[in-house]
Amino acid sequence: EAGVAQSPRYKIIEKRQSVAFWCNPISGHATLYWYQQILGQGPKLLIQFQNNGVVDDSQLPKDRFSAERLKGVDSTLKIQPAKLEDSAVYLCASSSRTSGGRETQYFGPGTRLLVL
Amino acid sequence: GQQLNQSPQSMFIQEGEDVSMNCTSSSIFNTWLWYKQDPGEGPVLLIALYKAGELTSNGRLTAQFGITRKDSFLNISASIPSDVGIYFCAGPDAMTTDSWGKLQFGAGTQVVVTP
Numbered sequence: 001e002a003g004v005a006q007s008p009r010y011k012i013i014e015k016r017q018s019v020a021f022w023c024n025p026i027s028g029h030a031t032l033y034w035y036q037q038i039l040g041q042g043p044k045l046l047i048q049f050q051n052n053g054v055v056d057d058s059q060l061p062k063d064r065f066s067a068e069r070l071k072g073v074d075s076t077l078k079i080q081p082a083k084l085e086d087s088a089v090y091l092c093a094s095s096s097r098t099s100g101g102r103e104t105q106y107f108g109p110g111t112r113l114l115v116l
Numbered sequence: 117g118q119q120l121n122q123s124p125q126s127m128f129i130q131e132g133e134d135v136s137m138n139c140t141s142s143s144i145f146n147t148w149l150w151y152k153q154d155p156g157e158g159p160v161l162l163i164a165l166y167k168a169g170e171l172t173s174n175g176r177l178t179a180q181f182g183i184t185r186k187d188s189f190l191n192i193s194a195s196i197p198s199d200v201g202i203y204f205c206a207g208p209d210a211m212t213t214d215s216w217g218k219l220q221f222g223a224g225t226q227v228v229v230t231p
Contacts, residue, residue: 004158040223040224041221041223041224042120042204042206042221042222042223042224043159043204043219043221044221045218045219048218056218091158091159093158102164102166104161104164105161105219106161107158107159107160108158109156109157109158110156110157110158
């Protein structure tokens with residue numbers, strides 16, 4: 001089965017510019033997550049979607065970050081305008097619930113963003 | 117919110133040696149997860165633990181869910197070069213009623229294996 005796809009893999013921008021990341025989850029996975037991973041740290045959840053609805057965006061800096069999953073499949077994460085501290089790896093993950101109520105999050109390879 | 121503390125921060129070991137790392141939390145967890153992240157890739161789930169005291173193996177990996185529910189351990193036996201990577205502990209936020217979903221990650225343990 002195909003894994004979680006993300007693009008681009010790398011992006012270099014100047015501060016105050018805008019950038020968008022794209023994620024295609026595993027087919028059939030209803031839940032999609034965006035994480036931010038700063039160098040030397042573990043991933044930090046930014047936003048969680050269930051189908052096309054937002055479940056949790058409490059840690060998303062909404063003044064500059066936005067995300068959507070319009071048709072409940074692909075998702076985009078946008079930063080506008082970018083700051084130096086946004087330099088990080090942006091990971092997308094997807095999951096589906098088993099009959100036992102458990103789920104495994106499968107991560108994509110990430111997009112490495114460098115803000116200069 | 118919860119804090120996950122992983123130790124050690126990094127380990128340099130020789131091929132064939134065993135590796136041990138642990139993770140502690142400031143509050144109780146109902147589930148402990150261990151992930152491995154290779155350079156340039158996303159994390160991959162290695163082991164999931166669901167009950168206090170549970171001991172689970174996956175090949176040369178063994179993980180335990182601490183009795184206090186505030187800690188977990190991961191052991192790698194007879195390390196090989198492909199064990200190189202960053203190992204993360206993670207667990208769902210106890211504030212959520214859902215047992216999964218919003219994961220908190222530790223800062224990771226960097227493992228380097230030398231021939």
